[in-house]
Each structure stands twice: as structure tokens, then as C-alpha cells.
Amino acid sequence: MTLAGFELNDGDIRFSAMRAQGAGGQNVNKVSSAVLLRFDVHASVLPPAVKQRLFQKESGRINSEGVLLIKAQQYRTQERNKADALERLAEILAGCATAPKYRVATRPTKASKKRRLAAKSHRGDLKRGRGPVDY
Template identity: 45%
Template sequence: MSADDLIVRALGLIEESFIASAGPGGQNVNKVATAVQIRLDVFALRLSPEVFHRLKDLAGSKMTARGEIVMTARSYRTQEQNREDARTRLADLLREAATLPARRAKSRLNRVGKAERLQTKKNRGAIKAGRGKVRLD
């Protein structure tokens, strides 16, 4: 499943609730619940195990023990802007979890490099061995 398909499916499963905000808005903050809190049940998405584990790691404390991702947006003065902000952040999180990380290419040391490394290790060992207690035999 592509990242865009995942996002479209997730946007249909979002539950939104509006809460009182402490952010910008002046007197309007005291009257209108402008902050939005969105919840997404991750298990309803039926993700593959790899994507699920990446999403769990990326979400961190935003994911509850019941498998819900909870995002709160309160940066803007209007409900609509906060709703858009929360949905965008959720989409970015899902997109990042759906993309495979680049495979790491193994580096390889040549023969001379190995020999130099081993010689340095021997030298360090000799230095450390010379740090023992002084004996007066």
C-alpha cells in the first residue's frame, strides 16, 4: 500500500474534538474552543508489522496504549486552521512511517587499513599494560 493510499484511508477514520485552547486568539480564546484534538485508531488501518513498528517509534508519546494516535493542534486562532495543522502533521507522520528507510551500504576496510588498526590496538594495549602498579622486586 502506498503512503498516499494510507493517508486517504486514515483521514476517513479520524475522530475530531474541539477543546479550549491556551494559544493565540485574545478574548476569543475564552469564548470559543479553537484547539482541535484528533484521534486515529492505528489498528483500524490494518498496517503491515514493519510499518506499524516504524509508526509506533515515530509517534512516541502521541500513541496511546490502546493503539490510538492523539494529536492536538492549538497554534492558530481558528478551528479550521488548527484542524488543517493537525491533519497535516498526522499525514506527515503516516507518510514517514510508510516509506522504507534507505539500506545502509556496508563499508569495507582494505588489508593495509586492517593492519594499521590492529597495530594501533596493540600499541594502546602496551601503553595500558605499562600503567600497572610499580613493583620493587
């Protein structure tokens, strides 16, 4: 299975159905339409750098065994919830696939320092002018 540009094994992703939470109609206590997607990060064939970023970014969704959990219960059918869970997994993997751009530290220019200090002194003059007048 190809997801977000990665070739994943079928055993890496497991689905389980459950009853959805919240208000519902007559079928709310009968139909298991919610889906819990389990993605085993440790056993997957993802590159080590992607796995590391995945553990950093999605630490709240990954349990102690290294399994990423995604619960989908937005739709009324199990098939649409399954597709929604796979889309969300693809978004997460795509976000972790690209390395973050490192910030290059820059220094303010001389003119920008001068403008900043001039604005500060102007603001101070305005505030000083609001005070009591000395005759």
C-alpha cells in the same frame, strides 16, 4: 479519505475541539479553537509494516489503546487547526510509509588507513616538539 497515499476510513480519524493553551485575547476563555485529532492505528486499514513503523517512531504520541493523538492549536480558527492536524498526520504517515534504507557495512581502504596513521604520527610529532628540549 485519502491521506499520504493511503485510503483511510472516516471512522479512523476523530476530532474534538478544546480551548487553546497559552496567552490570548478576549476570546481565550470562550472559544474552543484548538483541535485534538485521534487516529486509531489498530482499527485503520494501514499495512502491518506501516503500523509497526508508526508504533516505533511515534511511540510518545500513541496511547495505551493504540490511538495516535495530535493536538493543533497554532491558529485562531478551528478549521485551520483541523487542516494543520491533518497535514501533520499526513507527514507522519508518509514518513512511516517508506522502509528505512539498511546500512551496508564497508571497510576503509588501505590508502585511507595509511593517511589516517600518517596524520596521527604528524600530530604526535608536533606535540612532542612542544615539550622540554634536551641538550
